[in-house]
Amino acid sequence: MSMREENQMSTTMDYDVLVAGAGPVGLMLATELRLAGVRVVVVERRTEFDTASKAEGINTASAEALDRRGLLPAVEAVQGKLPFQGERKRAPFVGHFGGIQVPAGPVDEQDPSLRGRGPNWYVQVPQVEVERILGERAAELGVEVRRGVEVRGFDADDAGVSVHLEGGDVRVAWLVGCDGGRSLVRRQAGFEFPGTDPQITVRQAVGTVEGAELLGRGWQHTPTGVYVYGPKPGWVRTVELDGPPEDREAPMTAAEMEASLRRASGLDVRVTEVVSGTRFTDHARQATTYRRGRVLLCGDAAHVHSPFSGQGLNLGLGDAVNLGWKLAATVQGWAPEGLLDTYTSERHPIGAWVLDWTRAQVAAMRGDAYSRALRRVTTDFLSTRDGATHYVKRISGLWQRYDLGEGHPLVGATMPALRLDDGTRLADHAHEGRALLVDLAGDDQLAALAKPYAGRLDLVRGSADGAGVSGLLVRPDGFVAWASADGASDPAGLEAALTRWLGDGTSRSN
Known part of the structure; x- marks a missing residue:
């Protein structure tokens, strides 16, 4: 079946996408899909937000993802009302590794990955508040969220998925399991879920x-x-x-x-x-792939691990931002060949790293002589400039990048925090969830190449002192797909990147 035939077929569906689970990851995914015009419904067995004590903060990568969607002011408003803010700002530690507290003093805040982003590598805001903020945003966008409704099962075929809910079935083109570590979607779809059994x-x-x-x-x-x-x-x-x-x-x-x-x-x-x-x-398992046909996994449904160093919520939000635009492009019929499969190839290695990061911390917590020796060695390393800086880059999420090809050092990294000459920040232009083509040199070739992609790409023109680049192509998830050195022009490279990530420019956009 061709992409266009799939797109036509989706109009006969009740929805384009059903998201199972209205936690922060499911809601983040739903808002990303809705921004792109996808007909999405979220179902959740709980009738209210989950108020249990869970994650107490989000890392820099998650905060920047929310900032790109205009949600950071809401996060900061919550943070400002929390007690002990003064104590947190003066905290002598940046976190812990297996209970080993990592000192803030040695961290090199001028490291290229950290410069301008500190000193708060974690934004203190409880998970329940992140869920509430995303729930309010989903409501603003018109996302249908059905609470008190549980997925009982589903039947998937090449054309779509029939999802069996309390109260009746719905037919959708795609099903995404954001239903946690005990995911029914994962189990029924037959995803392999290897890993290690719990020890603690x-x-x-x-x-x-x-x-x-x-x-x-x-x-x-x-x-x-x-x-x-x-x-x-x-x-x-x-x-x-x-x-x-x-x-x-x-x-x-x-x-x-x-x-x-x-x-x-x-x-x-x-x-x-x-x-x-x-x-x-410390149950640690990961699905071998995040997609089986028309069923996908996101967040804890795709990977489970202990929350040491606060990686779980952030890993799931990163999954949702990566998947959202790719699934939307597939629904709308303009996705380049293989785009949806890059969700697994890009996110799976990061999930695997998180599992190892948490397993290593359990090893350092044991009470035997070997683990006590490991703690002493690790404590020494984390007390150094390189060790503490490495730790911060890891827990902040700022180390994460994708293999998007050769070229400028920014390619594969998240977009830089540029302030343009009109006073806006580059993140301010990303609120609608489309790709950005950033022209900082007045290059008319860039504007001409952007024209066929109207509706899926926004052209941003201006200048930014000290940017070090003259042009950027930023994917909807905030990662740089192409960059041109300051004063240089690379229209051929840009055209190739546009085709790779946004299609040929002739297929339909919503």
């Missing part, structure tokens, strides 16, 4: 702790486990190295949290109340 149980809670003055501050390693108390009063986490819990789904009680804290710390403390509590393991 982590419990975390917000509540009332009596005897908290006995607890050390920061990450504490003991012969029986690891614990951390604070920085907020009542926030406690334990790591026990005796395998997964018997019943991960059971509600977290004060008695369970107290018993775990006593075992891990060896101290006489009491937990008298749990306001919010969760538990997780």
Whole structure:
């Protein structure tokens, strides 16, 4: 079936895309699709936002992705209302690796990857607030979100997917599982999901702790486990190295949290109340591909791992931004051959790295002599300028780049934070989710090449002091697909990049 025939066929569908799961990843994907004019519906078994204590921040790469869609002011508004902002800004540590706190002092903020982006490599905003912001944005864009509706199953064929929901079936051209680590979509579609079994149980809670003055501050390693108390009063986490819990789904009680804290710390403390509590393991698995026919996976449905160093939410948001425009292009019939398959080829290696990053931290947490030696060596490395800077580049997401070909050093990296002569930032021009062709040298050849791509590409013209480039082609996900050195012209290279990522310029755009 040709791309045009697929596009015509989609008009007979109830929707172009059904997204299973209305967490932050599902909502991010839905907004990306809707910006491109795709008919999308999101279904979610929960009736309300998930208020459980989960990720407490997003990294620089995620913040920049939200900024490109005009959502950073909403994030910053939430951040400004959170307590302890002053303490966070003065924090002596930039994070931890397996409970080893990484000092802020040695970080080289003039490193080319970090310059102008610090010193806050993590934006402190709870996951529930990210979900709320994306939910409000989805509503503004007219995304249909059905809450209290669960996917019961589906039947996929070459022409589309019949999804069985509570209350009736819907027929869609594409199904995307954003339904978490226990994804029904992944299981029923038959995705392979290899990896490693859990070795630990982590419990975390917000509540009332009596005897908290006995607890050390920061990450504490003991012969029986690891614990951390604070920085907020009542926030406690334990790591026990005796395998997964018997019943991960059971509600977290004060008695369970107290018993775990006593075992891990060896101290006489009491937990008298749990306001919010969760538990997780270091189960680490990844789908071998993120697509099987008309079914795709995104976020935790595609990969599961422990949240050490806060990579899970950020990895999922990156998946959604990468997939959104590619799936939209496929739905609309202008996607170049193989575009959708680059979702797996670009995102899978980053997911694999995250799994190893979290596995290594578990190895450093164990109480045996080998792990204690590893912690000492790792602590020394992370205390150096190179070590601390390397850590920040990794957890911030700024190391991530795709293999988009040879040429200018910017190709494959996220777009630079340029401020144009009219006072706008380059990110301000990316709110509509289209590709950008940036002309900083008044080159009429660029404008001529952009014309056939109206509707899927915006031409941005101006100048920017110290930009170091005269032209950029930025994909809708914010990654640079072509760049021309300052004062140079490369129309042939641009034309090839346009064809590779945006098609031949003659197929239909919405």
